[in-house]
Amino acid sequence: xxxxxxxxxxxxxxxxxxxxxxxxxxxxxxxxxxxxxxxxxxxxxxxxxxxxxxxxxxxxxxxxxxxxxxxxxxxxxxxxxxxxxxxxxxxxxxxxxxxxxxxxxxxxxxxxxxxxxxxxxxxxxxxxxxxxxxxxxxxxxxxxxxxxxxxxxxxxxxxxxxxxxxxxxxxxxxxxxxxxxxxxxxxxxxxxxxxxxxxxxxxxxxxxxxxxxxxxxxxxxxxxxxxxxxxxxxxxxxxxxxxxxxxxxxxxxxxxxxxxxxxxxxxxxxxxxxxxxxxxxxxxxxxxxxxxxxxxxx
Amino acid sequence: xxxxxxxxxxxxxxxxxxxxxxxxxxxxxxxxxxxxxxxxxxxxxxxxxxxxxxxxxxxxxxxxxxxxxxxxxxxxxxxxxxxxxxxxxxxxxxxxxxxxxxxxxxxxxxxxxxxxxxxxxxxxxxxxxxxxxxxxxxxxxxxxxxxxxxxxxxxxxxxxxxxxxxxxxxxxxxxxxxxxxxxxxxxxxxxxxxxxxxxxxxxxxxxxxxxxxxxxxxxxxxxxxxxxxxxxxxxxxxxxxxxxxxxxxxxxxxxxxxxxxxxxxxxxxxxxxxxxxxxxxxxxxxxxxxxx
Numbered sequence: 373x374x375x376x377x378x379x380x381x382x383x384x385x386x387x388x389x390x391x392x393x394x395x396x397x398x399x400x401x402x403x404x405x406x407x408x409x410x411x412x413x414x415x416x417x418x419x420x421x422x423x424x425x426x427x428x429x430x431x432x433x434x435x436x437x438x439x440x441x442x443x444x445x446x447x448x449x450x451x452x453x454x455x456x457x458x459x460x461x462x463x464x465x466x467x468x469x470x471x472x473x474x475x476x477x478x479x480x481x482x483x484x485x486x487x488x489x490x491x492x493x494x495x496x497x498x499x500x501x502x503x504x505x506x507x508x509x510x511x512x513x514x515x516x517x518x519x520x521x522x523x524x525x526x527x528x529x530x531x532x533x534x535x536x537x538x539x540x541x542x543x544x545x546x547x548x549x550x551x552x553x554x555x556x557x558x559x560x561x562x563x564x565x566x567x568x569x570x571x572x573x574x575x576x577x578x579x580x581x582x583x584x585x586x587x588x589x590x591x592x593x594x595x596x597x598x599x600x601x602x603x604x605x606x607x608x609x610x611x612x613x614x615x616x617x618x619x620x621x622x623x624x625x626x627x628x629x630x631x632x633x634x635x636x637x638x639x640x641x642x643x644x645x646x647x648x649x650x651x652x653x654x655x656x657x658x659x660x661x662x663x664x665x666x667x668x669x670x
Numbered sequence: 671x672x673x674x675x676x677x678x679x680x681x682x683x684x685x686x687x688x689x690x691x692x693x694x695x696x697x698x699x700x701x702x703x704x705x706x707x708x709x710x711x712x713x714x715x716x717x718x719x720x721x722x723x724x725x726x727x728x729x730x731x732x733x734x735x736x737x738x739x740x741x742x743x744x745x746x747x748x749x750x751x752x753x754x755x756x757x758x759x760x761x762x763x764x765x766x767x768x769x770x771x772x773x774x775x776x777x778x779x780x781x782x783x784x785x786x787x788x789x790x791x792x793x794x795x796x797x798x799x800x801x802x803x804x805x806x807x808x809x810x811x812x813x814x815x816x817x818x819x820x821x822x823x824x825x826x827x828x829x830x831x832x833x834x835x836x837x838x839x840x841x842x843x844x845x846x847x848x849x850x851x852x853x854x855x856x857x858x859x860x861x862x863x864x865x866x867x868x869x870x871x872x873x874x875x876x877x878x879x880x881x882x883x884x885x886x887x888x889x890x891x892x893x894x895x896x897x898x899x900x901x902x903x904x905x906x907x908x909x910x911x912x913x914x915x916x917x918x919x920x921x922x923x924x925x926x927x928x929x930x931x932x933x934x935x936x937x938x939x940x941x942x943x944x945x946x947x948x949x950x951x952x953x954x955x956x957x958x959x960x961x962x
Contacts, residue, residue, distance in 0.1 A: 378864070379784070379864060379865040380784070380786070382864070382865045382866060383780045383784040383786070383865055384786075386776045386777070386779075386780055386865075387776075387777060387780050387781075387792075389773075390773060390777050390796070390836050390840070391792065393833050393836065394795065394796055394799055394833075394836060394837075397807065397811070397814075397833045397834070398798070398799045398802065398807065399795075400810070401806070401807035401810040401811060401814075402802065402806050402807060404809070404810040405806050405807065405808075405809055405810060408809055408810075461694075462695075462698060465691055465694055465695050465698075466695070468691050470691060470692065470695065476695050476698075476699060478944075478945075478948055479699045479702050479703060480698065480699070480702055481948070481952065482702070482941065482944055482945075483702065483705075484951075484955070485890055485940045485941055485943070485944035485951060486894065486937040486940060486941060487893070487894035487895075487896065487912045487915075487936060487937065487940075488894070488896060489894075489896050489912040489913075489915050489916050489919075489933075489936065490709075490912075490915070490933045490934075490936055490937045491705070492916075492919075493915065493916075493919045493929060493930070493932075493933045494705040494708060494709055494930070494933060495705065496919070497708065497712070497926060497929075497930065498704070498705060498708055512726065513726060516726075543701070543702065543705070547702075548955065551952055551955060551956070552956070555956065600801055603803065604803045604804070604805075606896070606897055607896035607897060607912070607916075610896070610900075610916060611896075611915075611916045611919060624805075625803070625805055628805050628808075629805075629900075629901075632808065632809060633812075633901065638809055641809065642809055644805070645803065645805035645806045645808065645809070646806060648803040648805050648806065649802060649803055649805075649806040652801060652802065652803050656801045660794075660797075660798070660801075664794065
């Protein structure tokens with residue numbers, strides 16, 4: 373009977389380093405950032421004088437931060453549905469027993485394997501609008517295809533701003549939704565589709581009434597993951613556009629970076645970070661609760 | 671007669687649908703490959719040839735000059751090449767991926783096969799680490815790394831990537847080991863095998879697929895990371911390639927063709943892994959979605 377207790381101790385010893393590290397570097401650090409956001413630490417010299425919510429009040433009064441909040445909401449609101457819709461359509465196409473399925477799937481998914489910095493550098497070059505006289509990049513391509521009316525200033529036009537970044541981000545991440553949906557489609561029992569057809573449903577009806585409802589959990593978890601990626605948007609913006617004209621492509625993560633590590637206003641930076649955490653929590657926590665409730669029931 | 675006509679028209683409509691399906695797939699494939707085409711074509715051009723207006727045209731000859739300059743740098747213009755940063759990224763991503771896979775394997779083993787009261791809650795606490803915006807830990811992270819004398823160094827980057835890799839690697843291994851039948855473990859216990867013995871002789875030998883998935887996933891994420899790289903390293907000679915590429919692209923003295931060649935160099939290792947071992951990459955992707 374001594375063996376189980378010894379093994380129990382060994383199991384806890386194996387886990388201990390990770391538990392300590394997660395406790396300190398995730399939870400402890402979040403608590404530290406939360407506390408720092410309530411202090412006067414606005415230079416390289418730490419100053420932990422408690423100032424309450426002053427940094428948050430100031431933050432919401434800064435025009436750049438107001439623009440950032442609008443931008444990240446716009447970005448997330450476009451990025452999630454675009455990735456889901458494009459991903460779903462590609463998955464349905466691939467699910468039609470096509471030749472070269474593996475090749476197509478690999479092509480749609482490869483952008484996920486490269487760095488957002490590479491994506492940013494490539495799309496900055498492609499979406500450079502050029503001058504009035506000579507169209508560049510994608511604009512030149514649109515001219516050539518006789519779609520000149522679609523030409524515009526992309527990320528250099530403050531009216532488009534962050535929406536131009538959605539194109540690059542969608543290019544990089546829609547393959548993820550495709551892979552999720554394809555796995556989901558493959559798990560829909562063929563008999564269910566057959567039964568619906570026998571009941572007189574057309575191909576579209578089968579998707580509408582049988583397949584889509586079964587894919588709902590996948591849509592939900594893909595949307596959450598994509599949303600979390602969107603709210604943390606950083607590297608792509610830095611490498612593609614920077615803050616942009618009138619902060620039209622700026623995001624909270626970039627503002628946090630510049631406030632903290634360029635301007636050394638640590639308390640203000642911590643406040644931005646905590647608000648980012650709240651935004652992500654609003655998205656993820658209900659989902660986690662939902663997931664675990666299901667797991668417990670199962 | 672009517673039957674024959676109907677059959678033919680059905681065949682006709684089927685082939686129209688097939689044409690539409692392939693047409694849509696090919697258009698989509700062209701869209702996804704467009705940036706690669708631009709990177710390649712621009713990277714292969716000489717400076718005289720490269721201009722935004724002609725970015726879609728093929729180069730006149732195969733010139734590797736831009737790649738050489740992106741790799742080795744140009745002293746006259748005062749920019750160092752990406753070769754050193756490429757090496758930095760390798761020195762960072764390989765050990766970090768190995769260490770975090772090993773840690774994840776041991777954690778996953780305990781969480782899957784040696785449950786204790788509260789172990790599920792603890793596992794959930796680990797998983798939350800997958801979702802947090804890293805901005806919320808950056809300030810204390812920099813302070814702590816400075817205190818540990820790891821700030822601004824490659825070992826510092828390895829440490830950071832191992833720490834924040836724990837949630838995903840633990841998740842992948844825990845889900846993998848959960849599929850191993852409990853009877854196997856129980857039988858080994860009855861034979862007197864210890865916890866470590868069971869890991870060493872039963873689970874570790876069958877863990878190769880999970881290790882491949884985790885190593886590929888971690889190597890790719892760490893190689894592609896920009897945020898930790900830019901926060902933890904400020905001196906160019908220790909920066910990983912993503913940070914160096916961003917600096918290169920933000921510099922006005924470096925021509926477009928060299929920037930594009932640099933981007934391809936930065937993308938190459940993970941792209942090669944993806945081409946060779948793509949199916950393992952997809953499994954890592956699925957594991958990250960909390961689906962077993």
